[in-house]
């Protein structure tokens with residue numbers, strides 16, 4: 117679907133919710149997409165992209181960044197502590213802060229390198245054992261711990277369980293953010309970004325609706 121169609125849908129969802137479109141950041145999720153499709157979106161003037169893996173992003177974005185100004189990169193996938201430095205050099209925002217060990221590593225590196233990406237804390241709203249994220253009941257404590265480390269916590273992020281109504285998870289995430297005084301809500305993907313906007317999303321992560329279905333790499 118052309119980028120302009122997505123933007124029109126965002127505008128319509130904002131209007132319905134009484135929100136301002138400029139308060140919703142569209143992150144174009146370019147993981148596993150052919151480079152020519154990504155470049156086509158860059159040529160349309162879009163600047164904000166999301167990736168799931170540090171390694172994959174490191175392979176494609178330095179070249180794009182050298183040729184296009186003002187690119188903002190968001191890491192959406194799990195981050196190993198030993199890749200934190202590379203991630204902090206490459207990404208402007210990390211959406212997957214999900215454990216204290218990683219918070220400590222990022223805080224230490226931020227001191228050392230003198231800058232830190234904005235951070236979202238990933239919350240496992242569905243309490244799924246296989247999924248990353250802080251449990252809802254532990255979120256207040258974790259936010260306090262992250263703040264005590266002086267980390268720039270922008271907000272909360274969630275990936276609702278595939279088989280559940282996403283709106284329940286969006287409203288839970290908003291409640292958790294509100295009671296912790298956090299403005300950012302990273303929620304909503306291709307299938308449900310309009311609902312997420314209705315529940316207050318500030319960052320929507322849209323991949324396949326923009327770029328087409330992902331061709332899964334082997335393995």
Ligand SMILES: *Cc1c(COP(=O)(O)O)cnc(C)c1O
Pocket residue numbers: 145147168192193275305306307321322323324325
């Ligand atoms: C892949 C991915 C997306 C985008 O998913 P689509 O359904 O293609 O829009 C959003 N968020 C995260 C964390 C992802 O891994």
